Amino acid sequence: MRTLRYIAKRIGGAILVIAVIILALFLIFYTLPSDPAQLSCGRPCSADQLTRVKAFMGLDKPWYQQMGDYVAGLFAGRTFGTGATAVVCAAPCLGYSFRLSEPVTTLIADRFPVTASIALGAAVLWLIVGVFTGVLAARKQGTWVDDTLMGLSALGISSPSYLVGLLAISLFALNLGWLPSGGYEPLTQDPGGWLYHLILPWIVLALINAAPYTRIMRTQTLQELDQDYVRTARSKGMPEGRVISRHVLRNASLPIVTLFGLDLGSLLGGAVLTERVFSMQGIGMLLLDAVNNLDLQVLVGTTLFAAVLVVLANLVVDICYSFIDPRVTLAR
Amino acid sequence: MAENHDDFAQQGDSTGLTEQNARTPDNQPQDSRPIITVRGMHVSFAGQDVTHGVGLDLFPGRITALVGESGSGKSVTAMALPHLDPSGASVRGTALLRDGETTIDLLSPDAPLQVIRGGRIGTIFQEPMTAFNPLLTIGRQVGEALDYHGPRLSREQKHERVLEQLREVGLPDAERIARSHPHELSGGQLQRAMIAMAIINRPQVLIADEPTTALDVTTQKAILDLLGRLTRELDLAVLLITHDMGVVWQAADTIYVMHDGRIVEQGPKQEIFAHPHQQYTRTLLEAVPRLDVASLERAADTNARDWAQEKKTCRHSSTAVSDSTALGVAGTAGIAENVDTTDKTVLSDTAGTGTGSSSPSTPAVLRVEDLSVRYGRGRASRQAVEDVNLTIGAGETLALVGESGAGKTTIARAISGQIRPTSGRVLLDGVDLAALHGRRLRQTRSDIGYVFQDSGSALNPDRTAGWSIAEPLQVHGMNAADRHKRVEKLLGQVSLPAELADRYPFELSGGQRQRVGIARALALRPRLLIADEPTSALDVTVQKRVLDLLHRLRCDYGYACLFITHDLGIVQEVADRVAVIRSGRIVEQGPMVEVLTHPHDAYTRTLLAASPTIGVRPE
Structure with a gap:
């Protein structure tokens, strides 16, 4: 009984740690001075194109919403874009590499x-x-x-x-x-x-x-x-x-x-x-x-x-x- | 120190047992040939002999005590028999174990260790808490002893044998004990399990190395009774190593007194206690704090007040102290090197400030009102101390007596402000400590001195003794020159030479360290001194001197003293009044003589009954 309670406590602690890690990851990587949309947009890249890529990748939203999408994707999967060009990333979706065209x-x-x-x-x-x-x-x-x-x-x-x-x-x-x-x-x-x-x-x-x-x-x-x-x-x-x-x-x-x-x-x-x-x-x-x-x-x-x-x-x-x-x- | 064991009374008696596992039918120690004969044993470390030609005889059905202070060589001597000495020890001499009709020389390098250990010689150790592997169940550890001796047993047979053995040593709920891990059991239960483990293969010899030093008096008595019963029932030859003359009196049949690696005296118990030949034996006996209710009663009958007064007051403190300090007497050169420094006379010029009497007119220095302490929160919380009321006047010593876990130290910590009471008040000179803050609180706290139990760990190992004593002075803003002077004076008052200020704790003996601890506690001239078992880690002769020192200082400083102890012998020696605590509650409180001679509470009576009382005084 005491052992079970101990294990339950540890699992709770582990979940908390993972949540903190996700937050830290987003804060670090999304404040980096590189723009993923720019990179996958290709060259030459018009402003119009860039906006569309951003919307497609979900980068037009604020960072916390992006993080919310990301966490939701971990459990429910997510879809980038709409219609024929939509890309499906099944759960647990750790992200999608637009460079390799494969879910992470x-x-x-x-x-x-x-x-x-x-x-x-x-x-x-x-x-x-x-x-x-x-x-x-x-x-x-x-x-x-x-x-x-x-x-x-x-x-x-x-x-x-x-x-x-x-x-x-x-x-x-x-x-x-x-x-x-x-x-x-x-x-x-x-x-x-x-x-x-x-x-x-x-x-x-x-x-x-x-x-x-x-x-x-x-x-x-x-x-x-x-x-x-x-x-x-x-x-x-x-x-x-x-x-x-x-x-x-x-x-x-x-x-x-x-x-x-x-x-x-x-x-x-x-x-x-x-x-x-x-x-x-x-x-x-x-x-x-x-x-x-x-x-x-x-x-x-x-x-x-x-x-x-x-x-x-x-x-x-x-x-x-x-x-x-x-x-x-x-x-x- | 040649073999003077030859004059030993039972030596060479050839009647008696021929079979090794024969049982003695009655309670009489069986006169027979010794089961182990030790001759000329030298144990040395790094080429340095620590024992010099020790001779011993162990007889079946008899408890032989090997008595001496720490460093006398008693433990290394005993542990050499099953080769359990620390690595690096080398042993010379012979120790013949009679094994049927043949003999085994235990000390020879090719002695069959696996047969001897556990099979012929069982061993129990001082600290039952650390002597068991913390990760394995008791049942497994006891059962393990069966794996290497006797016929191979099935799992079930082994388990049955373990349970049977646990019951035999007085653990009726053997199943639960066997399933438990060491940390789930009490010291007494563990020591019983340890005895079970040692005798499960029916060895002829049992070595018990300070088996009760870590235990409470009531547990101690039970364990010693158990050892006595097993000695008779299993015809065991028990070698009991101890520094405690009370234990010797309670348990032993024969005594060897050891000092500086030599057996200085030996003989039957009564003989040694009544007619000690050697000065050292005499000193040991006189240093034991005796619980002597009979003499108290006599005194109470005639003129209690005068008697108590004479013993406790400070009127003739310096002479009284040195008179009763056997070690201060000339002609004890053999002991002097083992002892800190000889007592100097009282340095203080302030003698006589405290009267020591507990007259009700004395205003209380400490008043504890309805003190309760709970540890933890919610369901897991535990009531440590409940509704405790205490009063101590200036110059008065109140002994707080109880067994481990009763809440003694909790009370001391609540009084000194280390923990916050759950309810109740602590008043120092009428001031409630809980109501104070900041400067005032620090000021008031400096009125409390604290002497800790373990002098070894209570001093910072990286700092000199002088630094430790001066620290409270520095905290309270005294300048360096004054500090230096005060430290020097304090060292003098605790009878230590001034040079000791530059020594580190590891360079000091246990007694010296405790004196440094006392000097530190007194540095700020406290109104209240809390002494938490200040002598329980010390040898008896050193203990005696520290107790005398505390008595003398009380006269010089006039502090109120809360003296925590589990030893009623010490209570009789130091206390004016006694409070007996059990499971966090004070069950009895009153003047020392009254409580010890006419205890009202059943628990006090149990404690009194369990305390070792030595019935004979040396002539």
């Missing part, structure tokens, strides 16, 4: 499997690597194992992903020829090809992202090993490995859960650099394209999508917490 929702839906494949695979990998190396470093505190792992993680934290990506491509793809330098095969069509194309991006992303996990996990494990309950567990005759796996790991992983939710959420919203380096057409590339072409509708749509993912990830983390740690539902 469709664009995102097309690209999401690519990004999700990269993000989920890499996340699983870096979580395993990070937690394992962190616990190992803690247990071997002060030895060469600890020093090596900490050195590597410092290297990982300070390496830019595009650099590591390019180095990996030049080694494994160009020199050794073991793996492709880029591209993507849908899982549904060619599972083998899907895996083959994803191994390199996964490893690159995992190596870089695992580094902070290693450090946090090491610190947490050392801290938990000092707790009284660890001594209690030992006093029962538990082997040290069990003490770690049954008692320490669960307590030490609490901050990791938070970090992981945020990292995964934001990565699902577009792995811009990785997608660029490995030439994969994910949401990150869609976003990059939109920025390069000032396609505001796509920009707003993908940003909102990414923000919602982060909020959702947070929500999932909060709910996970309430199951991992029985004390959290007590706080307020």
